[in-house]
Amino acid sequence: MSGVFPRQRHKKHKTTVKRFLLFAGLSLISLILWGVITQHRVTASEVMPTQITTNTNTYWQGGSFPVENFQAYTSPYGYRRSPRGSGTEFHRGLDIAAPEGSYIRNWWAGQVVSLSDNTACGTxxxxxxxxxxxxxxxxxxxVETDNQGxxxxxxxxxxxxWKGQQIPTGTRIGRVGMTGRTTGPHLHWGLKYADKYIDPALVLREMYRRQTASN
Ligand SMILES: [Zn+2]
Structure with a gap:
């Protein structure tokens, strides 16, 4: 009789350790996942207050909505289920649906630094x-090339x-098409600030808020 109790206690102890390890493991995994998700959110909101929202209402008059005949935002910035096949991917832009052929307008006065027609981004x-x-x-x-560039x-x-051309705000720079990897006509609009991708929806919201505010 006396020899049974220690064995049972030992068994009980082993189960407790196993449960603890399982609990610790699951906690660690959720902590990592939570970190991955929130880290992205923090990055986007960190850029917003300091670099963007400190600008005046007058500054925001310099922006134009990037597409004519807006229909809907069809895919937001951030993690999403891949539209092609399985798994998730990070969507580095905002998809704005508009009828094929709708004109795209330059968001902010600037210089054309790159043109391309051979990637998933299309023309x-x-x-x-x-x-x-x-x-x-x-x-x-x-994209075409001649002796002028x-x-x-x-x-x-x-x-x-033209590459190198200065483009004023609101200028028509192209039309909504279906080039590259796309399942329907839309503008994929990407935004970078200081070489870091940020959520274009945050910027559009801020721009709209400032443009409609009384100066
Ligand atoms: Zn897109």
Whole structure:
């Protein structure tokens, strides 16, 4: 009789240790996941107050909504289930649906720093305005090169945009198309501040708030 009790106690102790390890393991995993999720949120909101929201209402008059004939925001910035196949991916932009052929307008006065038509982004333009870089994907047309340089050509849309060209705010720089990897006509709009991607929706919201505020 006396020999049974210690064995049982030992068994009980082993189960407690196992449970504790399982609990600790699960806690650690959730802590890591929580860290990954919140870290991204913190980065975006950190950029907003210091670099963006300190700008005056007058400053925000310099911006234009990037597309005509807005229909809907079809995919937000951040983690999402991959539209192609399984798994998740980080969506580095905001998808703005508009009928195919709708004109895209330059968000902020700046210089065309890059043109491309051979990636998932399709026919695309990147414009730099100080610390900002704004990227427009899936446009109609293609990139051409001649002895004058490189340009985006969308003839039926009357668009010809040269690399290096200075573009005022609100200028038509292209049209909504289906180039690159896309399942429907939309503008994929990417925004970088000081070379870091940020959520374009935060910026559009701030711009709208400031533009409609009384000065
Ligand atoms: Zn997109």
């Amino acid at each position: 695309s333009i990147t414009i730099q305005s100080g610390e900002w870089k704004h990227i427009y994907c899936h446009l109609k047309g293609h 490189m340009y985006l050509s969308d003839r039926s849309g009357g668009i010809q945009i």
